[in-house]
Amino acid sequence: MVLALLAAACTSADDAPGGEAGETATRTPTSTASEPATTTSTSAPDEPATTASTGVGGTVTTVTSATITTTATTVTSAAEADPEDDPDGAADRADEENAVDPVDEAGALDALDGRPAVPERAIRWIDCDVEGLECGVVTVPLDYRGPGAGELALTIAVHRATDPDRRIGYLMVNPGGPGGSGVDMVAWALDGPGAAFTAPLLERFDIVGFDPRGVGRSEPLFVCGEPGAQLALLSQVELPFDAPEEFAAAEAAALLCAESMGAAAGLLHTEYVARDIDEIRKALGAERISYYGASYGATLGAWYATLFPASVRAMVVDGADNPVDDVSTVEARVANVIDELRQFEVLLGEALDACDQPQCPMYNDGDPRGYFKENVGELEAVVEAAGGNPLAGALSVITTLYSEETWPYLWIGYALLVEAGDPSLLAEFARFQLGDSSGGTTFVEHVNCLDSWVLNPQLDRHVRLSDETAMEEAVRRELPLLAHLELAAPGTCPFYDLLDRGSFGGTLDGSDVPIVVIANPRDPVTPLSESRELVEDTLSNGYLVLAEHFAHGVYPHNECANEIIHRALVDLVLPEERTTIC
Numbered sequence: 104m105v106l107a108l109l110a111a112a113c114t115s116a117d118d119a120p121g122g123e124a125g126e127t128a129t130r131t132p133t134s135t136a137s138e139p140a141t142t143t144s145t146s147a148p149d150e151p152a153t154t155a156s157t158g159v160g161g162t163v164t165t166v167t168s169a170t171i172t173t174t175a176t177t178v179t180s181a182a183e184a185d186p187e188d189d190p191d192g193a194a195d196r197a198d199e200e201n202a203v204d205p206v207d208e209a210g211a212l213d214a215l216d217g218r219p220a221v222p223e224r225a226i227r228w229i230d231c232d233v234e235g236l237e238c239g240v241v242t243v244p245l246d247y248r249g250p251g252a253g254e255l256a257l258t259i260a261v262h263r264a265t266d267p268d269r270r271i272g273y274l275m276v277n278p279g280g281p282g283g284s285g286v287d288m289v290a291w292a293l294d295g296p297g298a299a300f301t302a303p304l305l306e307r308f309d310i311v312g313f314d315p316r317g318v319g320r321s322e323p324l325f326v327c328g329e330p331g332a333q334l335a336l337l338s339q340v341e342l343p344f345d346a347p348e349e350f351a352a353a354e355a356a357a358l359l360c361a362e363s364m365g366a367a368a369g370l371l372h373t374e375y376v377a378r379d380i381d382e383i384r385k386a387l388g389a390e391r392i393s394y395y396g397a398s399y400g401a402t403l404g405a406w407y408a409t410l411f412p413a414s415v416r417a418m419v420v421d422g423a424d425n426p427v428d429d430v431s432t433v434e435a436r437v438a439n440v441i442d443e444l445r446q447f448e449v450l451l452g453e454a455l456d457a458c459d460q461p462q463c464p465m466y467n468d469g470d471p472r473g474y475f476k477e478n479v480g481e482l483e484a485v486v487e488a489a490g491g492n493p494l495a496g497a498l499s500v501i502t503t504l505y506s507e508e509t510w511p512y513l514w515i516g517y518a519l520l521v522e523a524g525d526p527s528l529l530a531e532f533a534r535f536q537l538g539d540s541s542g543g544t545t546f547v548e549h550v551n552c553l554d555s556w557v558l559n560p561q562l563d564r565h566v567r568l569s570d571e572t573a574m575e576e577a578v579r580r581e582l583p584l585l586a587h588l589e590l591a592a593p594g595t596c597p598f599y600d601l602l603d604r605g606s607f608g609g610t611l612d613g614s615d616v617p618i619v620v621i622a623n624p625r626d627p628v629t630p631l632s633e634s635r636e637l638v639e640d641t642l643s644n645g646y647l648v649l650a651e652h653f654a655h656g657v658y659p660h661n662e663c664a665n666e667i668i669h670r671a672l673v674d675l676v677l678p679e680e681r682t683t684i685c
Contacts, residue, residue, distance in 0.1 A: 337592070344568055422628065482526075621648050638682075
């Protein structure tokens with residue numbers, strides 16, 4: 104389905120193969136939270152645990168719980184230092200409808216919606232096998248509607264401020280996705296200023312990242328049936344759906360997620376990830392936190408500010424998507440998808456046109472576009488090499504567009520496929536998007552779909568299925584280059600009404616928290632229009648900063664944007680205008 108392609112294509116590019124956007128951390132923690140933590144204390148170590156350094160790069164290596172060593176000492180977590188004066192009154196901001204008050208000992212109800220109060224959390228400090236980081240496990244409720252439903256164990260990592268005497272507090276970070284590892288992102292801090300964080304943030308903040316529920320070292324393990332099971336069911340379905348047996352097969356494919364993960368299958372949405380952040384905040388002993396989120400991390404930040412405005416000291420997001428689109432009509436819903444895909448259409452054309460020299464593998468006597476169109480059927484080999492997902496061919500092409508530095512991978516990979524029958528290079532880019540889905544639902548699709556149902560429960564499965572047909576037709580009509588790719592495939596999202604995914608009754612607007620939104624006019628993944636709509640139509644108190652950097656996201660690659668980010672996060676000084684051009 105077109106929506107499935109869009110969801111998969113909008114993952115963070117931080118670990119994409121090749122190029123600047125593809126640089127990977129040189130240190131990857133290998134601890135895991137395979138069991139819920141059982142702790143009696145909330146303390147942080149007096150100093151970083153002594154651990155062995157590791158040089159793991161690329162994909163995350165996960166080890167079993169048997170290899171994790173808890174620290175010998177349990178002490179209470181250091182309370183966050185009082186933040187400096189806040190000229191914008193952030194400490195006093197609280198939306199009466201959405202704010203969450205501290206929980207009292209009697210178990211008062213959550214001020215947001217009367218949900219049972221959540222007890223204070225503890226951190227179980229563990230060995231994360233990376234010298235210079237502190238790692239821990241925090242348990243959070245599986246379901247915030249009823250904490251008695253069980254718990255999940257989430258892994259966190261902390262990089263302490265390098266100038267502790269001038270430490271401001273905690274900076275929570277999220278690299279995007281959905282599915283990006285905050286633990287890995289914090290590990291990048293060990294590479295020094297410029298690798299992932301600039302010096303002012305490294306010096307003044309304890310930088311905290313976590314693997315969200317269902318990601319990396321945190322519970323649950325994301326799985327939807329045995330390998331290939333969903334693909335086998337979805338292969339029985341053709342678009343448009345018109346037979347009872349096709350509906351039955353698609354329903355069964357969706358239910359495989361619940362059969363594998365239980366109730367957690369419907370509870371991996373972003374509202375609950377934002378609630379998890381606040382549990383981590385409380386476990387750290389912080390009254391308020393600062394926040395930086397990239398790509399999907401911007402959506403997560405908007406959720407957190409909406410739910411817990413009084414807990415936000417400062418917030419900056421980068422490469423943002425607008426999570427609150429106009430869904431009132433089919434025309435509006437189709438326009439949303441076309442808008443998000445249009446930049447890929449432009450960049451595919453530019454990437455092909457840049458292959459304008461005879462030594463370029465797709466040169467084709469000066470007609471690289473013709474070479475692309477004439478041989479697009481060869482992408483079927485990429486589908487097979489990447490595990491069978493019908494969208495793998497399209498995703499392999501789209502992912503090479505994330506940066507100009509990765510365009511040569513398109514030229515070389517496509518020529519290898521056509522001339523030598525070798526799909527391996529393009530398949531690597533497809534697997535970056537698809538992960539270990541074995542042809543079934545990816546984590547990105549799963550979370551984005553749950554979020555769609557949480558925010559728009561009025562769009563039932565029949566509306567969603569009819570939308571897919573309209574969207575496919577619009578892509579063929581308005582995006583002629585992308586139209587050569589296989590953009591439509593049966594998926595499970597319209598059938599997530601079978602999962603207990605909840606719904607959000609409030610307004611996702613960031614409350615009155617000032618949120619600085621960094622936007623790149625050339626961003627291939629999240630178009631400028633999305634950041635503009637986020638600031639102008641969705642957030643109550645947003646500031647838009649336009650900064651050039653031809654890749655997904657800007658920080659820390661643009662000095663002008665970096666300075667604005669430092670002023671917002673460190674000095675609590677907002678841009679003078681609602682829109683700033685670097």
